[in-house]
Amino acid sequence: MTFAQLCSNVRADLGQTHRYAHCVRVARLADRLALRHGESTAHARLAGMLHDLARLYSGERLLAECRARSMPIAEYEAASPILLHARLGAYLARERYGITDASILSAIAKHTTADRHMSRLDIILYLADALEPGRSYEGRERLEALAFSSLEEAYHEVLVGSVDYCRRMEVTVAPPTLEAIAALKDQARPILG
Numbered sequence: 001m002t003f004a005q006l007c008s009n010v011r012a013d014l015g016q017t018h019r020y021a022h023c024v025r026v027a028r029l030a031d032r033l034a035l036r037h038g039e040s041t042a043h044a045r046l047a048g049m050l051h052d053l054a055r056l057y058s059g060e061r062l063l064a065e066c067r068a069r070s071m072p073i074a075e076y077e078a079a080s081p082i083l084l085h086a087r088l089g090a091y092l093a094r095e096r097y098g099i100t101d102a103s104i105l106s107a108i109a110k111h112t113t114a115d116r117h118m119s120r121l122d123i124i125l126y127l128a129d130a131l132e133p134g135r136s137y138e139g140r141e142r143l144e145a146l147a148f149s150s151l152e153e154a155y156h157e158v159l160v161g162s163v164d165y166c167r168r169m170e171v172t173v174a175p176p177t178l179e180a181i182a183a184l185k186d187q188a189r190p191i192l193g
């Protein structure tokens, strides 16, 4: 399947122009970030285009599709099934688009909550999803520019910002996000002795 064919299948699969346009913008930004930071642009583009395959599913459908695949469902996911669109999306990318590359599937699975262990491609997709130009919030452009100069600094800021946002909205922060924050703090801690 060529990339153009894949895009047209994703468009039909999503069934919504708005979500498809988001995926195209995420794929473009992920591609540019990968080029800038020496990662595979082809992998970044694929991850971007396929990251939200299950985003428009209802909570009920997400739970049912995950159960049908015997995927473990954590308590916090059962409480907020929308979070499952990321992990289910990785399954759909494999089943429908034949993606077997573990780095692409990992980036798709982690794009919403992040995780303790984040590869550079995981971070690129996480940032591209959060910073694509269709989103409008204060500081987006600055953070996008920062992502080109320092992937790590942008990741740190976006992650901390997402936790702050959840707390302000009184939404429970997903455990993998807390783990991701803890991992950043571990890295920042000076090595003693």
Ligand SMILES: [Fe+2]
Pocket (backbone or CB within 6 Å): 051, 052, 055, 085, 086, 111, 112
């Ligand atoms: Fe998503």
Ligand SMILES: [Fe+2]
Pocket (backbone or CB within 6 Å): 022, 026, 051, 052, 129
């Ligand atoms: Fe997305």
